[in-house]
Amino acid sequence: MSTTIRIHEFGASDVLRTEDRPTPEPNFGEVRIRVGAASVNPVDFKTRAGSYPRVGADDLPVTMGHDVAGLIDAVGEGVESFTRGARVYAMVDGGYAQHVVVSSGDVAAVPEGLSDAEAAAIPLAALTAWQGLIDHGGLEAGQRVLIHGGAGGVGHFAIQIAKARGAEVLTTASAGDASFLRELGADTVIDYKDQRFEDEAGEIDLVLDLIGGETQERSWAVLKSGGALVSTLQAPSEEKAREKDARVAVFLVEPDGTQLEEIGRLVTRGQLRPVVAETFPLERAAEAQDRLEAGHVRGKIVLTVA
Ligand SMILES: NC(=O)c1ccc[n+]([C@@H]2O[C@H](COP(=O)([O-])OP(=O)(O)OC[C@H]3O[C@@H](n4cnc5c(N)ncnc54)[C@H](OP(=O)(O)O)[C@@H]3O)[C@@H](O)[C@H]2O)c1
Known part of the structure; x- marks a missing residue:
């Protein structure tokens, strides 16, 4: 089983639920990431509130979150670019979770020297x-x-x-x-x-x-x-x-593993650093969303996932 943070209805941050869900299996071309950290974006609290036009009532329930960093712990058929144990980050659907499955083309190796929290701050x-x-x-x-x-x-x-x-x-x-x-x-x-x-x-x-x-x-x-x-x-x-x-x-941002690699090269060259303003454990995702929504955050809010 895998801990996730989901919504079954739209509303204030108290609609977030911590739920154990079956651990997802990767399909062809996908990898599964054991998440170490996930970051919070404005789209998360907009989705939760029901004000993000791309997620309607018919889409519920929804696992929150679009950014993760962690270790690949299962690899689907047809994936040659990554093996189990690789440390990666990606823009995903359903990032507030212990495990997430994602197309291998959307994933990139975490640049040397970054913590999971710093890496998770980057993708979206x-x-x-x-x-x-x-x-x-x-x-x-x-x-x-x-x-x-x-x-x-x-x-x-x-x-x-x-x-x-x-x-x-x-x-x-x-x-x-x-x-x-x-x-x-x-x-x-x-x-x-x-x-x-x-x-x-x-x-x-x-x-x-x-x-x-x-x-x-x-x-x-x-x-x-x-x-x-x-x-x-x-x-x-x-x-x-x-x-x-x-x-x-x-425009609407798209996941892109190749661009994430290029962004990672900027990190390695010392030209880009993610700024993590504050971290919260996954179970306190509601507080983390409220913190971002209240404004005046420098850089990113990140959830750490045990
Ligand atoms: N289309 C897409 O694919 C896409 C992707 C990512 C983000 N977005 C959207 O883009 C926006 C920014 O995202 P974000 O993650 O950077 O949000 P964020 O982390 O909440 O940052 C917003 C920043 O804007 C500043 N600010 C507020 N009013 C301002 C003003 N009038 N002039 C200049 N700065 C002002 C805030 O500073 P203070 O704290 O000082 O007020 C804050 O630093 C959000 O609305 C988000 O939903 C869209």
């Missing part, structure tokens, strides 16, 4: 940063990039990835996070509460919008003609895009 958030900046944003060395929400799970990775790719990095964040973000490589930190980024940023080649709403709307004022505006939350206006001859995208 760093893949979002990578895909937003590179796949959708077409980031190139020398560009000026503005990352809205730099101190959060996605933002703190986006700053480091953009920097490693040779960009000049500007970011919006709370004033208290400025020195933390400069240490991660941000060239300019703009206090979103007391400063207007339109007055501070100059002309920007690529905006990565992790906030949406008026922050996205106001971003047109700083975007260079021919630039790119990429959001994790809402589709940018097509009309404004035409006016600015801009590339725009709203």
Whole structure:
């Protein structure tokens, strides 16, 4: 049997249930991971609350969570890239669990020197940063990039990835996070509460919008003609895009083992480090979700799995 954290109904964090479930078996092309740590993302509390449009009542019950790190303890037929005992991390469905089964193509080896908690902090958030900046944003060395929400799970990775790719990095964040973000490589930190980024940023080649709403709307004022505006939350206006001859995208992060390997290489080269703000044992997942939802978390909240 395997301990899991599941929901049978939508609601506040008290709908999370700790349940023993049969340990899943890997099918063709899959591996099973004995989870050492799992991380918490905003999509988890949005799903739990019933406000994430891709998970409806017909999908319940749902095992929470999308990030794990741990050891492969069973390998399905047709898997050649991994063997039992390999230390891996992956973006998954159902990560708040002792065991999870995942396609071997979505898995990568944990970079040397990272704890399970640090490794589990990476997949969904760093893949979002990578895909937003590179796949959708077409980031190139020398560009000026503005990352809205730099101190959060996605933002703190986006700053480091953009920097490693040779960009000049500007970011919006709370004033208290400025020195933390400069240490991660941000060239300019703009206090979103007391400063207007339109007055501070100059002309920007690529905006990565992790906030949406008026922050996205106001971003047109700083975007260079021919630039790119990429959001994790809402589709940018097509009309404004035409006016600015801009590339725009709203996207949903996809699991990708090859990109996780590339992200791992940045870790190994000392160009990227996951920041774990706080850890909670798996059984306290409700508290961990409440902590993230309350805001002002620097980096990531992680669940440790015994
Ligand atoms: N489409 C996708 O595939 C995808 C993937 C990942 C994430 N997302 C979404 O993207 C968003 C960011 O995710 P995350 O994991 O980075 O969330 P997070 O860890 O909660 O971080 C959000 C950050 O935004 C900051 N912030 C809040 N209001 C701001 C403002 N007006 N201007 C600048 N910064 C502001 C917060 O700082 P303070 O604490 O100072 O307020 C916090 O550091 C979430 O809504 C998430 O659901 C979507």
